[in-house]
Amino acid sequence: MRVAEDDGLAIRIRGLHKRFGEKIAVDGIDLDVPSGSFYGLVGPNGAGKTTTLSMATGLLRPDAGEVLIHGVDMWHQPLVAKAMVGVLSDGVRLFDRLTGQQLVEYAGLLSGMDRPTAQQRTADLLQLLDLQSAGGTLVVDFSAGMTKKIALAAAMVHAPRVLVLDEPFESVDPVSAANIRDILRTYVDGGGTVVVSSHVMDLVERMCDHVAVITAGRVVAAGSVDDVRAGSTLEDRFVELVGGRRVGEGPEWLRHS
Numbered sequence: 001m002r003v004a005e006d007d008g009l010a011i012r013i014r015g016l017h018k019r020f021g022e023k024i025a026v027d028g029i030d031l032d033v034p035s036g037s038f039y040g041l042v043g044p045n046g047a048g049k050t051t052t053l054s055m056a057t058g059l060l061r062p063d064a065g066e067v068l069i070h071g072v073d074m075w076h077q078p079l080v081a082k083a084m085v086g087v088l089s090d091g092v093r094l095f096d097r098l099t100g101q102q103l104v105e106y107a108g109l110l111s112g113m114d115r116p117t118a119q120q121r122t123a124d125l126l127q128l129l130d131l132q133s134a135g136g137t138l139v140v141d142f143s144a145g146m147t148k149k150i151a152l153a154a155a156m157v158h159a160p161r162v163l164v165l166d167e168p169f170e171s172v173d174p175v176s177a178a179n180i181r182d183i184l185r186t187y188v189d190g191g192g193t194v195v196v197s198s199h200v201m202d203l204v205e206r207m208c209d210h211v212a213v214i215t216a217g218r219v220v221a222a223g224s225v226d227d228v229r230a231g232s233t234l235e236d237r238f239v240e241l242v243g244g245r246r247v248g249e250g251p252e253w254l255r256h257s
């Protein structure tokens with residue numbers, strides 16, 4: 001068991017490793033997420049973002065390394081640590097034969113709250129995310145963007161201290177995305193911590209105060225957004241750090257003129 005002194009960190013990751021067969025997905029990641037920060041995790045496809053976040057939130061067991069949530073070890077006291085975290089994960093299936101309303105209420109009940117509280121919070125979240133009219137629809141019949149929103153509601157219903165959101169804006173329309181940004185900003189202003197992974201640099205630059213750039217399972221830059229972008233745009237800095245831009249015309253058969 002490990003309960004550290006409050007070091008001002010919502011998430012403290014040290015020496016995280018994960019291998020899938022021959023593939024090293026996460027290769028010794030250290031990360032400090034300050035309490036009350038809006039933290040962006042960026043990296044190219046296959047960089048190890050989802051694997052890192054899955055290990056940080058107790059969904060995937062690391063081969064090595066340590067994750068502390070507000071000082072509580074995720075892998076030694078998972079119930080205590082998980083109670084502090086709300087997770088929107090990429091690719092984990094929801095109980096999609098429930099209606100949207102049932103799904104969120106069920107998430108509330110699972111976290112230990114009484115039914116009237118779960119019902120009230122579900123109604124509040126459905127309204128906040130503009131999902132009231134879809135509350136009675138089975139989640140399996142939701143669009144991709146609606147599914148993201150209902151999963152976000154399920155992640156927030158127990159009012160966690162830390163929200164970890166893997167690609168929360170993927171498939172979400174611009175108005176809903178702006179609403180979600182507002183909700184997350186209010187949550188951070190109220191003392192919560194948000195970690196989001198995203199491929200949209202512009203969004204991360206505008207929304208987040210801290211950012212880490214991950215490539216090939218390692219952190220290549222981390223800190224305040226201003227420090228990481230170092231006077232340039234986050235997108236330019238990202239390309240510089242990660243590389244991989246192809247300059248050329250592509251194969252001849254793709255050219256029509």
Ligand SMILES: Nc1ncnc2c1ncn2[C@@H]1O[C@H](COP(=O)(O)OP(=O)(O)OP(=O)(O)O)[C@@H](O)[C@H]1O
Pocket residue numbers: 020023024025043044045046047048049050051052
């Ligand atoms: N369950 C698994 N089995 C085998 N390989 C895996 C598994 N999960 C992830 N990987 C591999 O680990 C690497 C990191 O994957 P991960 O999904 O963490 O990247 P990512 O940064 O989230 O990528 P993306 O931006 O494309 O979602 C990739 O090479 C991926 O193919």
